[in-house]
Amino acid sequence: MAPVGNLTATRPLQPWTAPTATDPVAATLRLPGSKSLTARALVLSALATGPSTLAKPLRARDTTLMAGGLRAMGAHMSIADDERWLVRPHHLAGPAHVDVGLAGTVMRFLPPVAGLAEGQVTFDGDPHARTRPLGPLIGALGTLGVRVDVTGDGSLPLAVVGDGRVPGGEVVIDASASSQLVSGLLLAAPRFDRGVVVRHVGPPVPSAPHLRMTVQMLRAAGAAVDDGTPDVWVVEPGPLTGRGWEIEPDLSGAVPFFAAALVTGGEVTLQGWPHSSVQPVEQLRALLHSMGGDVTLTTSGLTVRGTGTVRGIRANLSDVSELTPALTALAMLADSPSVFTGVGHIRGHETDRLAALAREFAGLGADVTESPDGLEIRPRPLRGGVFRTYQDHRMAHAAAVAGLAVPGIELDDVSCTSKTMPEFPALWSGMVTGKN
Template sequence: MTADPWPAPRVREPIDTAVSLPGSKSQTNRALLLAAIADGPSTLMRPLHSRDTTLMVAGLRGLGVGVRADGEDWEITPGPLRGDATVDCGLAGTVMRFVPPVAALATGPVHFDGDPHMRNRPVGQVLDALRELGADVAGEALPFTIHGTGRMRGGRVVIDASASSQFVSALLLAGARYDQGVDVRHDGKPVPSLRHIEMTVAMLREHGVHVEDADANRWYVAPGPIAPVDRVIEPDLSNAAPFLALAAVTGGRVLVRDWPRSTTQAGDALREILAAMGCSVELSDDGLRVQGPERLQGLDVDLHDVGELTPVVAALAALAESPSQLRGVAHIRHHETDRLAALARELGGLGADVTETDDGLSLRPARLHGGLFHTYADHRMAHAGVVVGAAVDDVAVENVDTTAKTFPDFAGFWADLVGVSA
């Protein structure tokens, strides 16, 4: 375990480095689930080894899926789905929301629970939808139980996915195994993080599943086979945020290797965001290279579709020489913590001039100082804390090990990168 609180390394010279990042959590957990209900064995290459993916592996194993995850590549062998299991969701929204639609296909009860804070995260829309599609569900939030009968009717369902795009993805991922498929309609405020639904649709199609998504707020998955797929997992581009931010705050250069030319990952938006803040951004065969500016500029940006980037963008905005307005992210109040309230509190505690709005943050130039930066068991908050600590003396990050959710030994990796001891 890393010392708590952890003294965030101060970086006094322009950084010049290259990094290779672990695999995408979003792709790994979607790939695991699709492989678990495919028509034959699949292999995942370069998957993410982290708490969230370990929880997904354990949950699928509990349902009778064969998962060999002891090597660099993982082998998944589908089997008859069984109940009489307990799924630990930890703090993984993908486990809490993606596994229940598969558990409804099992035979017998499947009980879901997780970390204490997870009981506050919304899942009711998924559970209500499963009831309408033919499942027997006991409970409205964690803990809850799916009483599987071995099959699902499926059909049309209307949900409000304005709190999380995962509500839609959860139903689509298992939909081809339902007798009538699934026809998901959204009715409510705009769905956040649409790139994640695009990822789900793209991956389903790669498995040979017929998906219709031409109409706004409607997604249809036809019943039918799910082909096995051997897949190379992309680097986690959202986890690139603190490393690219290191170039931005030091005026240095950082190369993230293997950045894909085309991707549905939300982290790809970092290219436009960092360019708007004055960075030089170049995508080449080597990866994505960012050169930090002499003076970091603020920006006015709608982060609705890439809300997970908000903590690091807010940290950069707090260090910028002109004002920033971050908008469109009311939904991140329901992530691992209320991220808007937490960012306003923690950045403000270090001297930032920050105002919380209904759907974002307003930040104005201010002189920051050291202090304790709390993370609220939220890996993205820890990322924000270390970015500020790279530019400000004496910043200590509480519970930096929460980053293991998507990046094992992040603190050690970060310390090695900037040339200090963890």
């Protein structure tokens, strides 16, 4: 089994016993905003010609690190109000330092922005951040005329030394490790002198819905983007317009709560869900339906109902790899085996998620086999025990889902959920106990 992520914590561990459900859950929730939408809106707002607002943004470690990085380079950020953030663009300059934490969005979206700043901007983060794939982006920035000084082996720490402009042009990149490698280039590209043409060469780019999200948000900010040719993205140079961004609830963060409906035969509604979404709702709907759930969208929100029986499935999760941990937990409780493929790239996320999931569930008695790009799960009764989270919020979500049916699952640290949802422990316990 492959090694998993760095276990050195950056803050005190917060042990937590996952609550076990004694009745079907019945909850109506309003969850925090999407991390992906909040991160992109912050970058586009900082590069615009006028002020922007973000309504109902996500306040979590990843997004406050993104705001802090942009502020360090000169953008004016007013984020005291949880309901409405204000961004005023300003001249970008160094010297500045960006703490990326363990956030792939920060470490991949902000180096291209730093190329537009005058002066040096340094980047570093949590210990495991130094192992996350960044080399293709560093090489692409060099091709586009950005000076990047790397002291490690092609990842963090690094320094971007800018002169206030980026020539831009055409670049070839292998983005098979993360769609964020492309998104990072595209978000800053309207400010490049010649824009950018990004050509991906290599295995398929994972998480395609996130690339479509990037393109749609660029267009909403006034950028001219052509993504009509597979694996080629063309962004023309031009101004970005300040605007109001309405941040949708976070779909990836909602999946554990929806999974609870399947496990317990209950019903969970996520309020505030738009009828037209840039997140992969249809893929989620199909997956949950295949596993025994019913998903409907009404004026009340997005609702998932379960029967208490979870079905095993075979699925390629490349487009929705963030869902892998929660779906793996569901598969552990299913009535038949499951096989998940297409997610080898999540070995480079906050931890090696495939290795971590296989190891921790095996420690609870699971029969699970790790493959290069996925997992095979053969359900059998699980037992309680310690479940390590490796500073990875999605690992905590997986343990919580399994704990609905398996008493005594003890997370070594639930504080890692602050990365994208600080409210998770309270929301989860309230849902299970009916006290939301």
